[in-house]
Amino acid sequence: MLAAAGSVAFLVGSMGLTGTASAASLPSCATGVRCTTFTATPGSITEPGGVAGYYGADDNHTHFRFAQTTVSANPQLIDLNGPLSSELYPATTGVDLCDPNDGITAQISLGFWDNEFQVGYYVGKGAPASDPCTQDNLVAHQINIFKVGTLLGLVGINPGDKVYLGIYYTPSGRHQHQLSFGACDETTGVCRQAYTSSRFQLEFWEFGVGTFLPVSVLTGGADNEFETFSATDVTCYSCAHSVPISSVAPVNSFGAGGLYESQTANSSSQVVLSPKDSLSGDTFNEFNGSTSI
Numbered sequence: 028m029l030a031a032a033g034s035v036a037f038l039v040g041s042m043g044l045t046g047t048a049s050a051a052s053l054p055s056c057a058t059g060v061r062c063t064t065f066t067a068t069p070g071s072i073t074e075p076g077g078v079a080g081y082y083g084a085d086d087n088h089t090h091f092r093f094a095q096t097t098v099s100a101n102p103q104l105i106d107l108n109g110p111l112s113s114e115l116y117p118a119t120t121g122v123d124l125c126d127p128n129d130g131i132t133a134q135i136s137l138g139f140w141d142n143e144f145q146v147g148y149y150v151g152k153g154a155p156a157s158d159p160c161t162q163d164n165l166v167a168h169q170i171n172i173f174k175v176g177t178l179l180g181l182v183g184i185n186p187g188d189k190v191y192l193g194i195y196y197t198p199s200g201r202h203q204h205q206l207s208f209g210a211c212d213e214t215t216g217v218c219r220q221a222y223t224s225s226r227f228q229l230e231f232w233e234f235g236v237g238t239f240l241p242v243s244v245l246t247g248g249a250d251n252e253f254e255t256f257s258a259t260d261v262t263c264y265s266c267a268h269s270v271p272i273s274s275v276a277p278v279n280s281f282g283a284g285g286l287y288e289s290q291t292a293n294s295s296s297q298v299v300l301s302p303k304d305s306l307s308g309d310t311f312n313e314f315n316g317s318t319s320i
Contacts, residue, residue, distance in 0.1 A: 053273060054288040055304045063289040077291040079300040079313060080237015083275045085127050086284020093262035093269065094122045094234045095193035097213065098137055100144040102186045103253040107315055109244045116241040120254060121192055124231035131229060134176070135192045135208045144184035146192065148208040149176025150223050181210045181219040188214035198228050234261050236272065238313050240291055240300060245316040247297025249290070254313040271309035
């Protein structure tokens with residue numbers, strides 16, 4: 028989610044919130060305000076570990092068309108889920124756009140496969156669920172969230188390189204609706220793109236950014252910083268320009284949607300992967316638990 032998914036409110040028409048939200052208005056797992064916790068099942072690939080990061084919840088109003096972030100090819104990602112996890116349960120970092128009504132999800136992620144850092148993208152439809160973007164399909168149906176789909180062809184990523192990841196959706200009136208996936212190794216200056224098209228217009232009510240663990244065998248707490256997400260921005264249909272995810276806010280009198288923080292806990296209820304309320308503007312950090320098992 029993403030963590031997984033979300034919808035937003037900006038100063039467009041009747042929607043409110045400009046600039047970057049104050050720390051008091053941001054989601055906080057420390058205080059239990061707009062926080063989602065995914066609980067892992069040890070050794071199970073049908074009940075994967077979940078997502079840690081930030082996502083915006085469907086507000087019944089906002090549609091998204093763009094999401095981006097920049098991460099580093101951190102060697103800690105290779106065995107983030109314990110020794111040799113890159114061979115069995117590779118962790119990945121990335122962004123997604125999602126429609127909770129039909130489960131259609133578009134994702135792009137950085138991971139370590141076949142002994143090298145690579146970028147993969149994915150478009151697919153999960154099983155019906157109450158909210159397949161944020162919980163049910165992530166946990167129960169494993170819809171490849173933040174996992175490799177089709178490799179993008181960006182090769183030669185070295186440990187420590189800064190890697191840009193982005194998804195852009197372009198609706199068209201001629202049944203040529205297009206999803207664009209892009210990644211750049213900002214350290215080497217090499218970029219790659221891929222495109223998919225659809226006869227039908229897609230509606231992405233949610234977005235997400237963060238780290239995915241297919242299964243968690245970690246122990247708490249999430250005290251080891253391993254990744255920084257920067258330039259993390261989104262654009263909606265009615266937005267004049269991209270904005271940092273910290274500008275995402277609930278809408279309507281009952282506070283629908285808005286930005287959520289997500290974290291992952293092991294079966295002992297220890298938090299093992301979390302941003303730990305670190306969001307500031309368009310940047311946040313990710314922390315993981317012990318990998319010495």
